[in-house]
Amino acid sequence: MLSYSEENHLKAIFHLSLNNESGVSTNSIASKMNSKAPSVTEMLKKLSEKNLVVYKKYQGVLLTDFGRKTALSVIRKHRLWEVFLVKKLNFKWDEVHDIAEQLEHIKSEKLTNELDKFLDYPTHDPHGDPIPNPAGFIKYTAKLVLSDLLIGETGKFFGVKDSSSSFLKYLDKREISLGSNIKVLHKEEFDESIQIGLDDTNLSISVKSAANIYVTKL
Amino acid sequence: MLSYSEENHLKAIFHLSLNNESGVSTNSIASKMNSKAPSVTEMLKKLSEKNLVVYKKYQGVLLTDFGRKTALSVIRKHRLWEVFLVKKLNFKWDEVHDIAEQLEHIKSEKLTNELDKFLDYPTHDPHGDPIPNPAGFIKYTAKLVLSDLLIGETGKFFGVKDSSSSFLKYLDKREISLGSNIKVLHKEEFDESIQIGLDDTNLSISVKSAANIYVTKL
């Protein structure tokens, strides 16, 4: 039975190893976990003992298959609970993260699978991130970003890269919501801002925002 | 912010003080928590520091108003989650306790209240126990037990005293379920067993079982 802290470290390593094939550094884990390097070193030893990671001093760390499956089971629960909160309990997508951080540690396979069924087997969470299946398989989609689109092209908004509450609120205020079709009308040379068309309205957003909006080209 | 262990101790004290107006003993708490007396003593000091209990060495312990409210908030969450598991996720009433023990510690008032609304403000959990309201008010009903009924009387089954999994399974097997109307047909002098009528069937149960079945006289 894993502790919350063990599960959280596995999750952090999983997320960091997506960018870093060759091994995740102690410091990057510490910074993601809001902790300090020595705490991470100690935890890596323990996870290594339990065959959840491959760890060699000073060499960075990687998940074993078992570790990866375990991390994905936690992520699966996190994302299913996010769907539950938004779809069933009227939460906004920027309010669910902290609660899902708690719920993801509840231990009951039956609960997870019944929840999945109750939600009608969702494939993505409210931020557009894919939900792993019970076997730990996760379906990634190529991640095209709004700022990658050329003038005249249209994309369907399916997720965000930075899911911080402030960015999500920014999107809500502008009524840019998951599923919208966004057309790139113009790119300003001066400040790189982008004019977009959304339903009947036109608005201007910064490149920084556009780089945070995942789209599928239509 | 209270720890799981603090919340669990408050809950134990709450339940024990229902029978014991004058103060709950260290040993009784330890036995309910599956721990040992010294652990309880230590915790009582801490809870007393935080004004959750009134504790004087060797004198037993009682909840303060604040402690009582806190305990009831945990119990409220426990029972709401039990309703959720049974009503929405197809759990049997004997399967929900351990999961609710985990879920009761999730911290989010909004979550609790939205869950309450989603479940349409249930008044009782799947075992017939009343659910406290958000203000910490709990409505007790006088607890009449099946073995209290006289021959010829009928009661509506609304709860169980001992909600152990084995007893709940026993009831399921005999198709004695919450809400049933049970008529006392006969009491056997020899072994005190009781003949009952349930819908169209008659069956015989022990006094011990009958003393675990809460009913309202019809």
Added chain:
DNA sequence: AAATTAATTTAGTCTTGCCTAAAAAATATA
């Protein structure tokens, strides 16, 4: 290649929550 800087690990400490064994207080009994 040596020296400096950065990253990581070790050593030692603290808190929480649990324990056993021993001491002290309260209760029951002869």
Added chain:
DNA sequence: TATATTTTTTAGGCAAGACTAAATTAATTT
């Protein structure tokens, strides 16, 4: 009431998970 028993508390220890400061290893720069 004095003694025995039970209950509770104190004392001291242990494991988990965090930390700071110091030491070590790796990486970078000159």
